[in-house]
Amino acid sequence: xxxxxxxxxxxxxxxxxxxxxxxxxxxxxxxxxxxxxxxxxxxxxxxxxxxxxxxxxxxxxxxxxxxxxxxxxxxxxxxxxxxxxxxxxxxxxxxxxxxxxxxxxxxxxxxxxxxxxxxxxxxxxxxxxxxxxxxxxxxxxxxxxxxxxxxxxxxxxxxxxxxxxxxxxxxxxxxxxxxxxxxxxxxxxxxxxxxxxxxxxxxxxxxxxxxxxxxxxxxxxxxxxxxxxxxxxxxxxxxxxxxxxxxxxxxxxxxxxxxxxxxxxxxxxxxxxxxxxxxxxx
Amino acid sequence: xxxxxxxxxxxxxxxxxxxxxxxxxxxxxxxxxxxxxxxxxxxxxxxxxxxxxxxxxxxxxxxxxxxxxxxxxxxxxxxxxxxxxxxxxxxxxxxxxxxxxxxxxxxxxxxxxxxxxxxxxxxxxxxxxxxxxxxxxxxxxxxxxxxxxxxxxxxxxxxxxxxxxxxxxxxxxxxxxxxxxxxxxxxxxxxxxxxxxxxxxxxxxxxxxxxxxxxxxxxxxxxxxxxxxxxxxxxxxxxxxxxxxxxxxxxxxxxxxxxxxxxxxxxxx
Amino acid sequence: xxxxxxxxxxxxxxxxxxxxxxxxxxxxxxxxxxxxxxxxxxxxxxxxxxxxxxxxxxxxxxxxxxxxxxxxxxxxxxxxxxxxxxxxxxxxxxxxxxxxxxxxxxxxxxxxxxxxxxxxxxxxxxxxxxxxxxxxxxxxxxxxxxxxxxxxxxxxxxxxxxxxxxxxxxxxxxxxxxxxxxxxxxxxxxxxxxxxxxxxxxxxxxxxxxxxxxxxxxxxxxxxxxxxxxxxxxxxxxxxxxxxxxxxxxxxxxxxxxxxxxxxxxxxxxxxxxxxxxxxxxxx
Numbered sequence: 001x002x003x004x005x006x007x008x009x010x011x012x013x014x015x016x017x018x019x020x021x022x023x024x025x026x027x028x029x030x031x032x033x034x035x036x037x038x039x040x041x042x043x044x045x046x047x048x049x050x051x052x053x054x055x056x057x058x059x060x061x062x063x064x065x066x067x068x069x070x071x072x073x074x075x076x077x078x079x080x081x082x083x084x085x086x087x088x089x090x091x092x093x094x095x096x097x098x099x100x101x102x103x104x105x106x107x108x109x110x111x112x113x114x115x116x117x118x119x120x121x122x123x124x125x126x127x128x129x130x131x132x133x134x135x136x137x138x139x140x141x142x143x144x145x146x147x148x149x150x151x152x153x154x155x156x157x158x159x160x161x162x163x164x165x166x167x168x169x170x171x172x173x174x175x176x177x178x179x180x181x182x183x184x185x186x187x188x189x190x191x192x193x194x195x196x197x198x199x200x201x202x203x204x205x206x207x208x209x210x211x212x213x214x215x216x217x218x219x220x221x222x223x224x225x226x227x228x229x230x231x232x233x234x235x236x237x238x239x240x241x242x243x244x245x246x247x248x249x250x251x252x253x254x255x256x257x258x259x260x261x262x263x264x265x266x267x268x269x270x271x272x273x274x275x276x277x278x279x280x281x282x
Numbered sequence: 283x284x285x286x287x288x289x290x291x292x293x294x295x296x297x298x299x300x301x302x303x304x305x306x307x308x309x310x311x312x313x314x315x316x317x318x319x320x321x322x323x324x325x326x327x328x329x330x331x332x333x334x335x336x337x338x339x340x341x342x343x344x345x346x347x348x349x350x351x352x353x354x355x356x357x358x359x360x361x362x363x364x365x366x367x368x369x370x371x372x373x374x375x376x377x378x379x380x381x382x383x384x385x386x387x388x389x390x391x392x393x394x395x396x397x398x399x400x401x402x403x404x405x406x407x408x409x410x411x412x413x414x415x416x417x418x419x420x421x422x423x424x425x426x427x428x429x430x431x432x433x434x435x436x437x438x439x440x441x442x443x444x445x446x447x448x449x450x451x452x453x454x455x456x457x458x459x460x461x462x463x464x465x466x467x468x469x470x471x472x473x474x475x476x477x478x479x480x481x482x483x484x485x486x487x488x489x490x491x492x493x494x495x496x497x498x499x500x501x502x503x504x505x506x507x508x509x510x511x512x513x514x515x516x517x518x519x520x521x522x523x524x525x526x527x528x529x530x531x532x533x534x535x536x537x538x539x540x541x542x543x544x545x546x547x548x549x550x551x
Numbered sequence: 552x553x554x555x556x557x558x559x560x561x562x563x564x565x566x567x568x569x570x571x572x573x574x575x576x577x578x579x580x581x582x583x584x585x586x587x588x589x590x591x592x593x594x595x596x597x598x599x600x601x602x603x604x605x606x607x608x609x610x611x612x613x614x615x616x617x618x619x620x621x622x623x624x625x626x627x628x629x630x631x632x633x634x635x636x637x638x639x640x641x642x643x644x645x646x647x648x649x650x651x652x653x654x655x656x657x658x659x660x661x662x663x664x665x666x667x668x669x670x671x672x673x674x675x676x677x678x679x680x681x682x683x684x685x686x687x688x689x690x691x692x693x694x695x696x697x698x699x700x701x702x703x704x705x706x707x708x709x710x711x712x713x714x715x716x717x718x719x720x721x722x723x724x725x726x727x728x729x730x731x732x733x734x735x736x737x738x739x740x741x742x743x744x745x746x747x748x749x750x751x752x753x754x755x756x757x758x759x760x761x762x763x764x765x766x767x768x769x770x771x772x773x774x775x776x777x778x779x780x781x782x783x784x785x786x787x788x789x790x791x792x793x794x795x796x797x798x799x800x801x802x803x804x805x806x807x808x809x810x811x812x813x814x815x816x817x818x819x820x821x822x823x824x825x826x827x828x829x830x831x832x833x834x835x
Binding site for chain 1: 455458459462463464466467484487488491492
Binding site: 292294413414415443444446447450451495496499500502503504505506507508509510514515516517518519520 | 608611613635638639642643645647649650651652653654655656658659662663664665666667668669670671672675676679693695696697711712715
């Protein structure tokens with residue numbers, strides 16, 4: 001079970017003079033159970049890429065295979081695909097519409113043609129998975145805080161029981177605590193269910209803390225695709241494309257430049273702390 | 283499909299037509315449209331076509347932009363043509379089953395098609411060469427006298443220019459909402475009319491909520507920047523006629539005279 | 552006297568249910584005293600819903616206090632005669648870049664404020680030019696705002712405020728909807744305005760990286776100003792900030808956890824260089 005992108009290209013406004021490459025010859029495999037971070041600055045093609053994963057956009061060149069089948073071949077069930085590859089967009093305001101939270105989360109499973117009982121069971125389960133408090137189930141989704149709206153939006157997709165969960169900048173606009181809560185929830189969900197997660201983000205700090213593989217996009221191409229420590233070694237290239245290594249990496253480099261014998265392959269707070277304590281002999 | 287509507291889309295380039303005062307362009311467009319309905323002979327259409335071609339040439343806007351606006355009204359055009367073609371009484375030309383095409387019908391439907399085409403292209407020339415802001419400025423100024431009879435001319439033109447600014451934003455938003463709901467298994471395409479209408483709810487609710495929010499935010503931002511209606515406002519780009527504008531009015535009059543002449547001459551042929 | 556002064560400012564509103572019946576009263580701002588001096592750069596930090604945006608809207612006379620007073624350049628915002636003067640003196644930049652740009656061309660948007668103030672045409676052009684240059688957007692003056700990046704749009708919004716020649720600028724979470732590069736762009740412009748043009752800045756944000764350069768930081772929680780001091784004083788209190796749903800800079804966090812493990816370090820380390828100093832590594 002995997003998503004395979006085989007030489008995928010996408011051209012915006014094809015056949016006009018404004019035609020522009022959004023994706024250029026992308027080859028990727030997303031196997032089951034990985035926690036992947038997808039990074040790139042605005043306009044790097046990462047949002048276009050994730051919309052290809054569930055067939056919302058069709059590539060202008062190349063093929064996409066889900067479990068070995070070409071998703072744009074005749075007779076392929078796209079609706080089924082969209083329930084298998086769940087895509088949560090950046091702004092929950094773009095999908096919340098029902099009178100209350102619970103009914104809104106039921107929308108996805110209902111569209112799959114499930115029985116009422118099964119629909120409600122799934123909605124309930126999904127809301128539990130995102131840690132949404134039960135006493136707000138029958139509140140209007142529009143009255144919620146940003147963080148809670150985000151949870152409901154994620155639950156709305158989880159209720160379809162996808163194998164792959166793609167989150168497009170799930171923390172944009174949240175305050176630091178709200179951001180940590182959402183990311184911790186996703187990590188817990190990943191640990192609990194083994195679901196494949198693709199996390200689109202701008203923040204190296206977020207990515208470094210959670211994922212086991214990073215894909216860096218630039219101008220529609222894949223610049224790096226590796227484990228975090230390897231990717232962050234290329235900090236000069238990252239900076240050249242408007243990104244950066246996590247701040248911890250830079251802090252450790254400064255310490256090293258100042259004569260402290262610390263390793264610089266450090267991306268998270270915990271690693272940095274361990275490394276400094278090691279050097280200090282504690 | 284929505285993106286095909288060229289009306290209201292400005293094409294940035296430098297040309298004589300771009301530099302004309304919006305009042306000239308507005309008056310010109312209105313007169314041109316009226317002129318299309320003044321005559322019934324092919325000679326008249328020839329002059330109208332010639333005039334349009336010259337203006338398009340001068341505007342330096344690629345012709346395909348003008349035609350793009352046609353796509354949106356293609357259905358309307360075909361419908362009008364068919365309507366006129368089959369339902370005009372007169373001397374029968376072709377007859378099959380219960381339908382009759384008459385000579386008069388053919389004539390009227392062709393004329394109708396030409397008029398509509400010219401009308402759309404003509405107004406596209408105006409919107410493609412005039413920034414929407416300039417256009418609303420022109421309207422505000424042209425309708426200025428109406429202020430005396432308590433018509434809120436400034437407010438209406440401000441509303442129009444804001445609407446024009448937010449149309450592309452809301453279109454993009456519609457696209458995003460649609461995708462977010464499709465990702466949740468929503469189906470906007472299949473089913474009968476009732477089902478389709480029902481399927482619009484998950485699209486329209488977020489769209490309306492967002493539009494109201496934007497309106498609220500914008501009103502606040504405008505007040506914060508001291509907006510208090512038209513009174514006491516100055517203009518960054520006040521409208522002033524230049525020599526070329528008077529010249530353009532001259533050309534317009536010449537065009538209308540030429541048409542009259544054609545009509546007069548044509549009636550003898 | 553300060554350019555912005557609030558005395559025991561309270562703002563309350565009535566919560567209503569769906570039928571419009573009153574459900575209760577929320578105190579969004581609770582007895583806040585604020586005194587911002589001419590030329591100062593003050594940051595207000597707080598999580599979402601802490602009341603910081605509500606406070607900001609009082610300074611521009613968009614909201615009026617339930618109790619207490621707000622004075623802008625000595626004028627009370629509640630006096631109707633002063634409202635327009637206050638809005639000109641205290642310019643405001645909002646969160647969503649799309650919902651505050653009125654013009655369809657960059658320069659026309661920047662001219663909107665001066666037009667409303669009745670500034671003569673020739674001067675509007677001068678102001679537009681100088682404002683766009685101050686935010687580094689002059690090259691984009693003929694562009695449509697829809698084609699700009701988020702950071703660029705916010706810079707246009709800032710230019711639109713500068714063109715009104717305000718005495719202070721209030722930025723209400725101007726970076727919340729931007730990507731990291733856009734955030735940096737905007738903060739760079741804000742700092743330059745404060746340094747070079749000596750504009751008084753009141754920056755409202757929940758990103759701690761943005762407040763490091765402020766002269767003074769005020770932390771809000773539940774409508775109250777709960778902490779106040781220099782960035783270093785504020786960031787010395789890591790646990791307190793965490794309990795207020797806020798972050799501290801990564802290096803401060805690192806120093807703090809090393810401290811807890813028994814490494815002798817001072818509070819409030821703000822840069823990696825300071826950490827190296829504190830760990831006893833000499834420069835060069």
